[in-house]
Amino acid sequence: MEPGEITGVYSEVSRLSAPLCARVAEEQLPDLRVCTVAAEWSQSDLVRGSRLRFSQQWTLIMDSNDHKSIRTVLPAGPCVPLSEELMSERSPIQGLRAVVRETGAQAVLLEVWDRHGLRKCLNLTALNKHGRVYDDVQFGSLSWSQCENKLLYVAEKNKNASASCDEVLLLLKQDRSVYWEDWGEALANKSVPVICVVNLQSGSLAVLQGVPPDVSPGQALWAPSGRAVIFVGWYHEPFRLGLKFCSNRRSALFKLDLDGHCECLSGVDLSVSCPRLSPDGLTLIYLQGRVFGPHNQCLSLHQIDLKSGKTSTLLDVVNRPQTGEFAGVYEALPPCCWSADSQQVLFSSACRNWKDLFMVDRRSRTVTSLSGRKSASDRSRFYGSWKVLTVQKDLMVVCCSSPAMPPTLRVGFLPSIGEAVTWLTLQQPSVTFNFHWTVLDVIPPPEEDNTPHPGLDFGAVLVKPPCSLHKAKMPLVVFIHGGPHSQFPAEWNCTTAGLVKLGFAVLMVNYRGSTGFGQDSILSLMGRIGSQDVKDVQRAVLAALQMDSTLDPQRLAVIGGSHGGFLSCHLVGQYPEIYRACVARNPVINAATLLGTSDIVDWRYTSVGLQYSYDQIPTADALAAMLEKSPITHAAQIKAPVLLLLGGRDRRVSPHQGLELYKALKSRDLAVRLLWFPEDGHSLSKVDTQSDCFLNTALWLQQHL
DSSP states (O other): OOHHHHHHHHHHHHTSOEEEEEEEEEEEOSSEEEEEEEEEEEEEETTTTEEEEEEEEEEEEEESSOTTOEEEEEOOOOOEEOTTEEEEEEOTTTOOEEEEEEOTTSOEEEEEEETTEEEEEEEHHHHTSEEEEOOSTTTOOEEEOTTSSEEEEEEEEOTTTTSOHHHHHHHHHHHTTOOOOOOOTTOTTOOSEEEEEEETTTTEEEEOOOOOTTEEEEEEEEOTTSSEEEEEEEEOOSOOOOOTTOOOSOEEEEEEETTSOEEEOSOSSOEEEEEEEOTTSSEEEEEEEOSSSSSSOOBEEEEEETTTOOEEEEEOOOSSOOTTSOOOBOSOOOSSOBOTTSOEEEEEEEETTEEEEEEEETTTOOEEEOSOOOSGGGGGGSOSEEEEEEEETTEEEEEEEETTEEEEEEEEEOOOTTOOOOOEEEEOOSOOOOOEEEEEEEOOOGGGOOSSSTTOOEEEEEEEOOGGGOSSOEEEEEEEOSSSSOOOOSSOOHHHHHHHHTTOEEEEEEOTTOTTSOHHHHHHTTTOTTTHHHHHHHHHHHHHHHHOTTEEEEEEEEEEETHHHHHHHHHHHHSTTTOSEEEEESOOOOHHHHTTTOSOHHHHHHTTTOOOOTTOOOOHHHHHHHHHTSGGGGGGGOOSOEEEEEETTOSSSOHHHHHHHHHHHHTTTOOEEEEEETTOOTTOOSHHHHHHHHHHHHHHHHHHO
């Protein structure tokens, strides 16, 4: 493989677009019902070195008499680029489109569009009521009031908004070196959010008062009355902990009226997220979890009767799902998730080695899979994983993909109880691949069982190139996800597809502690990192080699990022004769030295089985436990060449972690290479960075396998 060939393969798989969100609009004609499905997509452009966003629209024609039968789908129109848009939202009644746009002059505009063009435009920057508008999924929101005369959104507080010019100059001199906490990795410069309301009739902008001073508001929406807002508030005292990928931060639901009166709607010492109001305005649902502990875990789904104020549990935490059963909620709810009659809630969630589509009925509290798969054995004949984008007027828009098929959109109507969904594909992907893929279920041997949580199994997804391409056995790349409480579902993965197209088999392992296997599996990893998860990955590798004789046991490599990098370095240290190459992205190398530099210091204690509190002072015993479970203790046994990929702005795992291993291997004259990306963070998510990482990873594997 030449570098040009590798770059060409990566360009082919990375340019394939993925849907970000979808919206449905409906129009009733005399004899027809017309639905418009508009989807927003993201696509990597290697020439620009950036991600493009564009929209695409389909028109669905249905009979007036049969509201759940699609007669015709008109061909999609051309893709329309969405340059400079931060957020957009369509109003439910008039179909107005609100857009928050960042112009080249660094001004932020709020635009409202109707059928005739631009109706309203406000320069939010010139109004100087707040700082940067939040467009992230953690805090950000853009919500229409019921009367469609007001919009609310979340922005950074303007700390000097009420000061005079002289006072601002004095404050800048006094406070220019003052440290402002932010919310950690990928949320830098987000420190003090505020809720903002625009009156579209008067053109006025107000920052709502009355939010508790120890709370950072986000995920805001209008209450049914239109005279109050509902939001999630994250407690930031005594200090902020990293929020990205962490569903275990102390937070609550609040209701704030426009006069500044604020009340708490949920319990204390809990973590909440994703408030969603029913179409009839009578019920509010939200997700709830524990504080501290695993930073991503199985969540419960709760509902509030807004008339009585009574809260009840709609779906509880699933500790240990039975085979083929619903495994719990692990992911955010879609922005629109209700049936038209306000009786069903639609969501997608991890379920073993898949991501599946579920509907819960509020009356019976039963959960139904809507993907049309009867059992695990027949899943490979269908789309691998499903993700719901929206459901409006009972029309569902979902994204489907598999390890061999890039994301595609499908639509179908919510079924009556006991009925199946008739799914319709809006547009086939531009290309599919003839990869072979299968799912492995792995049972640990008795000596590797977890005593407090016995009998747990786990899984993996094996993806291979067509066997006809290989006359000899093929090399196997073991790909390990980070988290550790996340998942490698059987869905499209750009890195996996690129490696398989280059001739490698890839094994994506969901070790115990991964999401989709119940809360017991997640809790089983506490205090056992560096041991149970390492053995699980090795057990999955042995199972794959035993199952598939086309894999070459003499040509094994391991790659992974974050906790996946932690495990990759553990594997080459604990099994030095097994693996011939390693690639680690921002790996945890020495948990003891990481303690004071990570934005999620609580996880450093929890992961080794210790309780955390904000006033925690490190002890010798705690540091010893962290060191004992770290890959650095096995560095002297490493023989495999190691490639390290480090982000200079990583707030979660300091890049000095990778440097620590780099120096340990260099001092022993072992093969090690380090790539440093000074402007990138923990996920190494910049387009140029990802392209560079894939090229160097492929060359490293080719050289050493």
